[in-house]
Amino acid sequence: MPEHCWLAQPLAGCLDRCRELATTFRPGSGPARSKRNIHGGTEPVTDLDLHIQELICDALTALWPGVPVIAEEKRSGLAPLPADCFVLDPIDGTLPLIRGSPHYAIALCLVTASHPAAAVIDLPAYRIRLSGTPTTLHTSGNLDALPTFTPDTVLTSPRQERLARPALTGLTPPLTARAVPTATVKMVLVALGRARTALYLPASGSHAAPWDYAAAALTVAASGGRVVDDGGRDLARTLPTTIRGWQADAAHHHPAVNLLTRPSRSL
Numbered sequence: 577m578p579e580h581c582w583l584a585q586p587l588a589g590c591l592d593r594c595r596e597l598a599t600t601f602r603p604g605s606g607p608a609r610s611k612r613n614i615h616g617g618t619e620p621v622t623d624l625d626l627h628i629q630e631l632i633c634d635a636l637t638a639l640w641p642g643v644p645v646i647a648e649e650k651r652s653g654l655a656p657l658p659a660d661c662f663v664l665d666p667i668d669g670t671l672p673l674i675r676g677s678p679h680y681a682i683a684l685c686l687v688t689a690s691h692p693a694a695a696v697i698d699l700p701a702y703r704i705r706l707s708g709t710p711t712t713l714h715t716s717g718n719l720d721a722l723p724t725f726t727p728d729t730v731l732t733s734p735r736q737e738r739l740a741r742p743a744l745t746g747l748t749p750p751l752t753a754r755a756v757p758t759a760t761v762k763m764v765l766v767a768l769g770r771a772r773t774a775l776y777l778p779a780s781g782s783h784a785a786p787w788d789y790a791a792a793a794l795t796v797a798a799s800g801g802r803v804v805d806d807g808g809r810d811l812a813r814t815l816p817t818t819i820r821g822w823q824a825d826a827a828h829h830h831p832a833v834n835l836l837t838r839p840s841r842s843l
């Protein structure tokens with residue numbers, strides 16, 4: 577296992593190369609095809625996903641041989657993670673990337689004794705990198721490039737913006753749903769104080785695996801915030817095999833209600 581919990585420094589060259597590849601990707605510049613995901617649905621995958629995954633997996637194997645890498649594009653099903661491993665999402669937000677959105681991320685989390693121990697997240701389009709442990713967060717890049725949202729804004733996914741409104745009505749003060757693609761990006765915005773809350777409501781047929789949330793949840797915790805799933809589990813302290821919904825809250829912000837439990841008849 578790594579002797580220290582900072583992943584960004586030994587992986588800097590690899591991550592720089594991955595950032596370069598992502599930022600030079602253009603919609604239509606490479607084949608995008610649908611794949612059957614582990615949740616039973618379909619989602620796009622590109623050669624860029626696979627190339628970045630290969631680069632990072634090779635770098636991790638060279639640096640820490642013997643530590644398994646659980647990578648999204650290599651996984652064919654859900655199963656408990658090894659107690660010690662890396663979990664990798666080479667591109668969280670492939671569809672936004674294909675559509676030309678900057679809201680995609682490279683996310684890697686080190687797991688030790690079945691707990692998230694360290695994370696590194698790169699936002700290629702913003703040229704921002706985060707590296708964190710459960711108690712410390714380091715950033716590089718110009719954070720002013722990121723969008724900032726008002727305190728009454730709750731970030732959610734584009735397909736849930738309309739569906740989230742019933743969960744936000746009747747609150748004092750009222751809250752407004754705002755669509756931002758990609759779970760990792762939403763949580764990073766919370767971790768960096770650009771938004772107070774991000775939310776993904778439990779929905780039929782919708783699930784997230786550890787590579788979808790582990791790195792980002794750890795960065796929120798490192799900033800003093802918290803991410804919980806719909807069962808109330810702290811996602812910076814545990815790694816459920818699958819979750820249906822989650823809520824991220826920034827440091828020093830404790831909403832009067834758990835938005836995950838509010839009714840949303842449309843879901």
